[in-house]
Amino acid sequence: MSDKSSGRRLVSRAKIAELAGVGASAVTNWQNRHPDFPQELRHGRDRLFRLSDIVQWLDARSVPKSARRVEEPAGVTYGDRARAWFGQSEGVPVAGWATGFAVSSPSAEQQRLRSRRVLAELLKPQMRTRWGAPSLTAYLPLPMCLIFLRRSAPEDWAALEDRVGAHLMMTPKGFLVEVGERTDRLLKTCGVAPTMRLALHGLEPLPAADVPQLMASVAELDRDAFRDLLDAYADVVRMDSRSAFTPRTVVALLSELVAPEGVSGRIHDPYPRGGELLSAMVAAGGDGSVSEVTVGRPDAATLHLTAMNLMLHGVTPRVGTHDIAPRPEPVDRREERVDLVLTNPPFNAESGRIVDGGWRYGPPPPSNANFAWIQHVLSTLGPGGRAAVIMADNAAVSDQPRERAIRQALVEDGVVDGILALPPHLFTGTAVSACIWFLSAPAQRTEVHFINARELGELVTRTRRELSTDDVRLLGQIHRSLRDGRPMPDEARALGRSVSVEEIGQRDYSLSPVDYVSLGAYEAATPAQVESARRKLDDALELAGPLDEEVRRVWDRAAPGRSPEPGARGRRYVLLQDLCKVQPGPSPSLMNPGMYSADGPVRVVLPKHLRNRRIHGSEDTRISARDARRLERFLLNKDDILCTRTGTVGPVALVGADGAGSLYNGNLLRLHGFEPGVDPRFVLSYLSLPGTQAWIKDRAAMSTVDSIKTSAMRQLPVSLPPYEEQHRIGELLRVFDDQIAAHQQVAAAADAARAELSTLLMDIAAMPTAHRPDAGLVPSSDHDTEEESEDE
Template sequence: MDVADGRLVKRSEIAELAGIKRATVTNWERRHVGFPKPRVSGELELFELGSVVRWLEGRTVPVGNLRRGEAEGTTYAERVRRALGRGEAGRGTAGPEDPDRAKKILDELHGPPADRVRGTGPHAAYLTLLATMIFLRGCAARTWARVRDLVAEAVQEQRPPAALLRELGALSDKALRRNGIRPGAEAAFGALRTEDAGDIAHVVRLCEGLGREGFRLLVDRFEETVRRGSEEFSTPAEIMRMMAGVLLPDPSGPPLRWHDPYARAGEALVAVVAAGGEAELSGESPHQESLRLAELQLALYCTRAELRTGTATPWTGTDHRRFDRILTNPPFNRPGRDWGDRAWPFGTPPARNDNLAWLQHVWQSLAPGGRAGVVMPNAAADSGDAGERAIRGAMVERGAVTCVVWLPGRLFPATGIAVTVWFLAAPGTAGGPVLLVDAARMGTTRGGRRFLTDREWASIVECHESWENGDEGFADLLEGAGTALSVPVEKLRTQGYSLSPSDYAEKASGTAPADVPVPRPADALGEARERVVIADRAVDGIRVEAAKGASAEWPVVRLGDLCDAVPGPSGTRLKEVRRSDGGVPLIAPKHIRGGRVIASDPELIDPEEAERLVRFRVEDGDLLVVRTGSAGRVALVTPRETGWIYATNLTRLRCRRPDELDPRYLFAYLSAPAAQGRIGDLAARATVIQSLGKGRFEEWRLPLPPLAEQRRVGDAVHALDEQVTAHRALADEAARTRDALAAGLVTGLLSAR
């Protein structure tokens, strides 16, 4: 590769490198038809320097313009190459970094520094600043050193931050163009409203510790903050890695042409590079900012791709290139705007959306023997619309669809939508069974998002490979709750070409193995019934009689004299706290149910962060009360939850004098209808949203019976709560048993006697 290849330059930079006047470049451009054409990037016209240098091979430097050391016959191309050789040397350390450290740095970058550097400027400008700094640190060592010097000088000299940002932007754009990346840093940095150059210096120092993983996490965090529309949000790297894994060719073969017709931030092309092997990469996007992010991210992998400005309707263009592999996540469910004059191979897509237009376009863009992976909304796979069903059927019958993977919802940072991944085979592929993988119940939920482990993602790839090899046990390779079916075309016809695994699961289940006993309902419910019996006996042992006004003799006390009321940490503080696997559970209002803390999937706070929130830990015997929204729900903390942290909208009540106030009695009192009604009234008095402040709890007056009576009250209410919990558990178990047995009974696998 020529040293000039991949670099983008302005006319003035061509002139500087060639040692001529800018007007000379303009004259060459006007007078010579063969002079390379510029490409537009925003308001700039940029030239691909490699093409210019090859044109300059035929132009010798006039004798009178030769420089010292240049021989007669020297070409302008040679002069440019020598100038480039004296340019920026070395590429930074763009390799992978510690993911946990990258998360900590990004947590800080999205904390107070973000507000101070961005000011009233757009979030996208701050993203561009961080992404550009990560790129410079990883791929432009000299420029990165100059950035650090500029920042240090600005802080020392107390220069205006706007001037510093202008210098950084101009310096960055030069480095971007040298690396073949479309510029835009100067304009983006100029939109920031920073008040102190020291804040910029702090951000630059933090970016020193970020590389490839930090860049990926940065884009994810931006999605969570800004919530862009489906045309712009990025695709989780794990999805693209799985897709690339399925489509990877034999490593001993020649390099393949991989393409993404809707490249977003380059996630698909990066997944190909990360998977290893040689590849020719290309992509398109209608969004210049997305293309720049893609170029920056690929540069961190020391890779370039041919990235073009495209459209959201590529089937209307004149690009008829064919590719060996296509990997893409096109925008979803947009109304059909322009189907063009093309002949659709499987039928004209319905006007309601362009999902099947994308699938057909990708299929037609495959070279012989090519394959593709396309992210689609679930509806594309099982819609009952007659037009969509007909197209889907034609694709299945002609062997275009080989596999569909159903993924869980909430994988994306910016949307909870669940998606499917379609794997397609090039025209001319013989039709056969379709592999349907149901991974919708795989993974775990953390912080409102769904995550699959690396092992779970890898098992999907292994399942597909095993199925392609004809192995019978392909479904057994899936981890967790994943299932897979190989469905013949004949069966797909009977279900209107639905590609949903649930439409074939019962039919594919075969017969019940003879050596597996079928559980009787009585056996399935045995443990739950035993709990009910024990709870009922405890309640039967309670003796209740009229107290003849004994409560009139009980003193009325102020709750604040016996308890500490501590509201949870602020929402801003919790938002900045890192989450991590194996961390400390965070109790939220939704976990307060039936007088207990029931948290099956709590967020997990990093242990180091939890140490800083020690004031908000709970202990056995504490009470947690929901204080905003539907205020009043109360739970008694048990030994199981000891050490957990509680969230913003909860207040913890801790008995300061247990020799005077029993926690179980306080729980019984606050959960009684009268107290619940009063809490609702007090909360409704708030001026903005219903809430119950710390002072309301402290000033609460409650009757205080003797400690022995408090314990009797607490024991009785606890026994009643245990009875309610046991009966609910029995009802839930009965419902699950009913569903399990009904599935077997209605399919003939089981019979009732």
């Protein structure tokens, strides 16, 4: 944000309290007791204040020692807290940071969550009613235009703020006219017909429509909010497959595959939909290395959305270059070429009447335009240019004579780098599965790489699948390994391979990854990989051996007659709340999955991480240091106990030294602060008893979703022996938990070793006898075995 625009931002009392880290009543007291408190600006029913005035006033108020946070030094002011909330990059136009007080901007996850919360408020039915929109479809152009102006035209946005802040008599209707005119004027610069003034003209705002509050809310939205608005638009107008926007998960995948380190030069999309692919590439470029962006104009209904999306990412597209509307035609070879093409053209659309000449790889059939799009894309590439095109599956395997001949010509001319088969249910509006074709300018090529990602991703609804961040990262690694001829990660060997042009010819020029990378197939392990797996198994067995011996000794010590009989003297019956504190995890308003990040410094323990009374796998769920500081009271200590409270209730785990300093989420209960004379290991063992587990599950089943209340857990009856007996029982059972963990490692290592060895054995068994390597793993024949025995 510019200094100028941030200085005009308006904030409410609730926002002031949030910025200063105080309660709402404190702001009211400040206003009542201090005559110099900034003057409020009345806009309808709302009372707002200028952000710059507020921060300047807060600069003069030091935070009392009793209210300072752990990281705050002496002398820190409430103004410093406000800057820490927005971050220096927001440019709040007031002077002075407290000396030595280092602050960080909100994390990307926090900013995204805040933006989504504000957007959800803007899209509520009462807002549509207030602005006189008969439907969400009619209302959406308003927030779209405002975020477009806010992010792509700071001068226009500042001018609007000037007019609103100066109390000029601008009615809500006049405000709509001005927003539409400013938006249309900007769209004209890239050749898009004016449409937004007309769209906003249809709104009839009520007197309750609050212009300053609307602008203040839009100022809280991040750039990604425009994509949220595109998705909302797609939902309400029910776009078909020809106009639907490319799903976010596919955009993220293409960014990883095509632009892991940014893009440069001229980029183009002949079928831009909402501009989502190109805007992702521009964002990946980051440093202005994209010199030009061009788009086709196949759909005038969404062309303004394409232009707005790209302009708020900092580029003004050239519209109409390499125009394909209404049907794809060959491009004049004299036209300017581009460096990168990304596109998601309609699947299996009819070509209509096409000319026979001008198609380098053969004229496509009139019934299907798939190969018209492929050839058009190739015709736009300059020397060294590359492309990624999303195609329906049947383009890779069609038996239609023209299409098969085109595939053969494409392969033999060396323009097909690779094909990636996507999982089903990624695209809305169609059940057709798809592939990504990676193309380049003609070259001498002997191989094409294939990736089969059919089984990746998870269904997030009954009909829609998404790829996880890990899926995207893995596919990027496979793609680059195959492209650069580098070894692939072990877990990826069955998902991709490079195939010779000769083998493709033998398969009648099929380009379906499923024909070359069957998920039931395997890549044979090398003897070195088998040996590595064997060593890991030996290490696991070596670790488990001493524990097995120790468990045998434990059985002897714990044999009947050697331990006190049930009901032994000194045992007392208490409630769990008498032994320790029972603390639920943070509520969703304090911590939610949107705050998790793979690279945060602080781990978060989830119910799925509690297995066999230990914590496993929490390394992959993390949170930022900023968020962790807010949740300090939920940090775990060594020997705390975690219990699952919601869902599959019952699992418990003891926090070890490596888990100390982690956080836990709201579906867990934490037992901590144990009283003197209470051994946490005994409590852990008691919670694991079948009878205790039944008690917990009975009380959890009283609600619609299995969930035990904190108050109920505190009432758990515990039969508590003297401390020495607690310690003895806890230590004896700890040995069994160590043995269980060790044998789980043995089982995992044995399973991995068996898998590696089986692929090598099967590969050797399939070879002709004369060509088998002397690996020392299998005899070459029965006769050889007999001779070896005689020699011995």
